[in-house]
Amino acid sequence: MTTERTYDVVVWGATGFTGRLVMEYMHETYGVEGDVRWALGARNANKLAAVKKEVLGDDADKVPDIIADSNDEESLQALVTSTRSICTTVGPYAKYGTSLVEACANHGTHYCDLTGEVQWMHQMIERFHTTAESNGARIVFTCGFDSIPSDMGVFYVQSQMQARHGTYAPRVKYRVKRSDGGVSGGTVDSLMNMMEEARHDPKILDVIADPYALNPPNMPRGEDGPDQTSAEYDQDFGxxxxxxxxxxxNTRVVRRSHSLMGYPWGEHFRYDEAMLMGDGPRGFAKASMVAGGTGLIMKASEFTPTRNLLGKMAPSPGEGPSRETIERGFFEIELFAAHPEDPEKNLVAVVTGDKDPGYGATSKMLAESAVCLAKDDLDSPTGLLTPSVAMGDKLIHRLSEHAGMTFSLKDL
Ligand SMILES: NC(=O)c1ccc[n+]([C@@H]2O[C@H](COP(=O)([O-])OP(=O)(O)OC[C@H]3O[C@@H](n4cnc5c(N)ncnc54)[C@H](OP(=O)(O)O)[C@@H]3O)[C@@H](O)[C@H]2O)c1
Structure with a gap:
C-alpha cells in the first residue's frame, strides 16, 4: 500500500441510515483530532453538512468531508487515495459498489463493507482479487452481523480447539440462541435488487444456491450441501x-475463509447455521412456523408483483429501526465444535453483542474493521479476503475492547 495518506479511515455513505450510526460510533469511540484520523464521505455536500451537524454537534467542523459519487471515477480516485482504509455503507453494493472496489484494488486501499450480495461478491472476487493482491489492498466484504459473528466465531472456536486439544473440529454448527432487532430500507433494497438481477440473469440463482459460491476458482470444495429449509432436530443442542x-x-464466507487459509480444518470440514427454537412439541411448532414464514418470504421475493408488494411493506432507503429498537437489541450465538475423536472434548463458543444486530451492532463491527485494517499491524495476505483471514485475533480484540461483543467458551 502507498505509504502516506491523509486519513486512516473514511466512512463513505455517511448520510444513509447505517452510515450515520457508523459516524456516531467513530465520534464516541475515537473522538476528533485523535489517534485515528477519520473523515466522512457522501455524494451530497449539503445533506452531509446537515447530518454532521445533527450527529456531531459542535464537533461537526472538526471532521473533514470528501464528496464522491459512485458514478464519478475522478471523485472515487480522490477518495481512495486520501485514506488507508475505507468503510462503505453505499448500497445495494451490486448497484453502486463495483467502481469503489476497483479503485481500492488499483490504488492499494483497504476496504470493508456490509454487503450480503453473494452474486456480487462472487463477481468481484473473479475480477479484482489478483489486482488487489498485487497492489497490497485488503478488501473485506461482510463486516457486519453478516458475517462477523459467524466468521470470527468459527475462527475463535477453532483456535480454542487447537490451543486446548491440539487439533481442529471437522464440524462446526452455528446456532442463533436469542436476538432482537429491526430492518432498514437499504437492506430490503439490497435483497430486492438481488432478486431483480436474478430475473434478468437466471445464472445468478445458481450462484446464490452454491454452498461454495465464494471459494477461490479451481480450489477444492467440500461436503456441505444446501442450507436448511425446514424444521430439524439438533441432537447436540437438544x-x-x-x-x-x-x-x-455466512456459510459461504466461512467456507471461503477455510479455503484461503489452506484447509487447516481438514478436507471434510462441515459448517452450517440455524436458529434454536426450543425442545418438545412447542419447539417443533415454533421451528415449523419460522421455516414456513422464511420460505414464503423468499418465494415471494422471486416474483415481480409479490416482490414489489414486499418492497412497499418495508421501510424506504434511508429509513430503519427506531432508536429504542436499536438500543434494546442484542444477540447471542452458540458455536458447537465437534472434537474429531472424543465427544468429551467438544467445545461450545458463545458470541454475544449489545444493540440490535443489523444496525447498532453492525455499525460498530464495520467501524472497528476499518480501524483495524488501517491501524493494526496485520501480517495477513492481501486480495479479496474474509474478516477472519484479513484481521484474525486483532479484530476479536477490538470488538471485545470497544464494540460490546464477547467471545468465550461455555462450560460443558
Ligand atoms: N450486512 C449487514 O448486517 C447490514 C446491515 C445494515 C445495512 N446493510 C447494507 O448496507 C447498505 C446500506 O444500508 P442503509 O440502510 O444504510 O441504506 P441507506 O440508508 O439507503 O443509505 C445508502 C447510502 O448510499 C448513498 N448513495 C446512494 N447512491 C450513491 C451513489 N451513487 N454514490 C454515492 N453514494 C450513494 C446514499 O446517499 P444519499 O443519502 O445522498 O441518498 C446513502 O448515504 C445496504 O446495502 C444494506 O443491505 C447490511
Missing part, C-alpha cells in the same frame, strides 16, 4: 432448529 435467513451468506 432443541428444534429453524432456517437462519443469513446462512446463505
Amino acid at each position: 432443541e428444534w432448529t429453524a432456517p437462519f435467513v443469513m446462512a446463505g451468506i
